Amino acid sequence: MLLDEVVTTVERVASTRSRLAKVDALASLLGGLAPDEVVPAVGFLIAKPRQGRVGVGWRTLRGGMGDPAGAAALTVLDVDAALERLAGASGSGSAAERASVLADLGSRATAREQDFVSRVILGELRTGALEGVLTDAIARAAERPGDLVRRAAMLSGDLGETARIALTGAPGELDAVGLRVGRPVQPMLAGTAPSAAAALEQVGEASVEFKLDGARIQAHRSGDEVRVFTRNLADVTHRVPEVVDVVRSLPADALILDGETLALDEGGAPRPFQETMSRFGAETGREMLLHPWFFDVLHVDGRDLIDEPLAVRLAELARVAGAHRIPGRVTDDPEVAERVSRDALAAGHEGVVVKGVGAPYAAGRRGASWIKVKPVLTFDLVVLAAEWGSGRRTGLLSNLHLGARDPEGEFGAPGTFVMVGKTFKGLTDELLRFQTERFPEIETRRTEHAVFVEPVTVVEIAIDGVQRSSRYPGGVALRFARVKGYRPDKGPGETDTIQSLRALLRGGDEGGTA
Structure with a gap:
């Protein structure tokens, strides 16, 4: 298949707000793919190529593709092969090799295709074709039940492979997709509530557990072999040897555990999230140890547990994780739930998660049975721009322009980001230096006062609420926004939506007009 057909479909998907129309367009495209094109094409459609990161950034892409071709001739497999070469370039001469591959690819791509490939490499298409829409399209094209395709995608953690099985696999192959130790599963996610008591009212009897301000991990063990994955399913085993040692010491031969890891100070209190993430992302240096805590178990010694109730899973977790289990208490008493919440805050943690x-x-889903409760509202947003600072911040990029995701296209094209405010509060000297070094690398344009960037950098923002605003297109502005820290473990597709912020207006957090 020509890449041009993929690009045309993506443009059609981006131009409509109708979910049904998106599914129809994507299903038609998927139905026309050859078997060996399915996995690469699905990776292109969700801006997650099968090769992962290929070592090329925005600055290299901006000038490295050269003049475009006049006519479409590139195929899906041509692009996949080029990405394979980019990802495989290493050692001495790798920069020159990548430049050569990129120049060759660019010379064979039309202007539309150059833009598309650049966005695939950077992981940011903004088409509104989120994975849920594409999953429905796979089901439509393969004429398979949507629930079956979704479950296979969640348990395999690989939408491309799920599509290949659904579209080209043998009868029964899709039904057979299940948990496999060593293959990461999309994590279950939580909703939000204003208090532990309110959360308990929604779910009934629950396990009320400390919410740690750490990095989400999923640990797999088969015999002495242990692998550790992030919430984005990236393998970070080599970065966390102390976590590997803990998992290897547990009393089981085969395990899949869900949990968090964070660094502690000398008194046993949690260090700031940024310090944990700095250590979590380091290839070298083990001065700051990471401590793992687990809150769920999905598999033990040949027995899959994801369809078992949480009560059963917790009993197994207590047996195998012991002292490495996250603190919590099972209760249906609101007073007890609030007491656990106060204990979590007193220990320096974020709050609690209340789980029915x-x-x-529910792998890969934000279900109604897990609800997080934090005393301060926090949202994951993207940086749209940063303004040059003044005074002691002269020469540094400081004040951030913040955007919320609009998956439905209510305020523009589906999948774009809507500005909801600015802030310079909470920025440490380290973060200011990071911004000043990083943002010019992903710059799209600049003015005298600001550098505008690709919306790919996720930042966690604490707010006191929102208020109606005529200044911003989404009609809402953040109140008393301050930076908690950057979230390199999250991609722009995982950020909070403009709709979730606007819902706070209906909850009474209106304030005045900004």
């Missing part, structure tokens, strides 16, 4: 004890593990 009768619920299964």
Whole structure:
């Protein structure tokens, strides 16, 4: 298949707000792919190529593709092969090799295709074709039940491979997709509530557990072999040897555990999230140890547990994780739930997560049975621009322009980001230096006062609420926004939506007009 057909479909998907129309367009495209094109094409459509990161950034892409071709001739497999060469370039001469591959690819691509490939490499298409829409399209094209395709995608953690099986696999192959130790599973996610008591009212009897301000991990063990994955399913085993040692010491031969890891100070209190993430992302240096805590178990010694109620999973977790289990208490008493929440805050943690004890593990979904409660509202947003600072911040990029995701296209094209405010509060000297070094690398344009960037950098923002605003297109502005820290473990597709911020207006957090 020509890449031009993929680009045309992506443009069609981006131009409509109708979910049905998006599914129809994508299903038609998927149905026309050859078997060996399915996995690469799905990776292109969600801006997650099968090769992962290929070592090329925005600055290299901006000038490295050269003049475009006049006519479409590139195929899906041509682009996949080029990405394979980019990802495989290493050692002495790798920069020159990547430049050569990129120049060759660019010379064979039309202007539309150059833009498309650049956005695929950077992981940012902004088409509104989120993975849920594409999953429905796979089901449509393969004429398979949507629930079956979604479950296979969640348990395999690989939408491309799921599509290949659904479209080209043998009968029964899709039904057979299940948990496999060593293959990461999309994590279950939580909703939000204003208090532990309110959360308990929603889910009934629950396990009320400390919410740690750490990095989400998923640990797999088969015999002495241990692998550790991030929330984005990246393998970070080599970065966390102390976590590997803990998992290897547990009393089981085969395990899949869900949990968090964070660094502690000398008194046993949690260090700031940025310090944990700095250590979590380091290739070298082990002065600051990471401590793992687990809150769920999905598999033990040949037994899959994701469809078992949480009460069953917790019993197994207590047996195998012991002292490495996250603190919590099962209760249906609001007073007890609030007491656990106060204990978590007193220990320096973020709050609690309230989990219904009768619920299964909904891999890859933000279900109603897990609800997080934090005393301060926090949202994951993207940086749209940064303004040059003044005074002691002269020469540094400081004040951030913040954007919320608009997956439905309510305020523009589906998948774009809507500005909701600015802030310079909470920026440490280290963060200011990081911004000043990083943002010019992903710059799209600049003015005298600001550098505008690709919306790919996720930042966690604490707010006191929102208020109606005529200044911003989404009609809402953040109140008393301050930076908690950057979230390199999250991609722009995982950020909070403009709709979730606007919902706070209906909850009474209106304030005045900004």
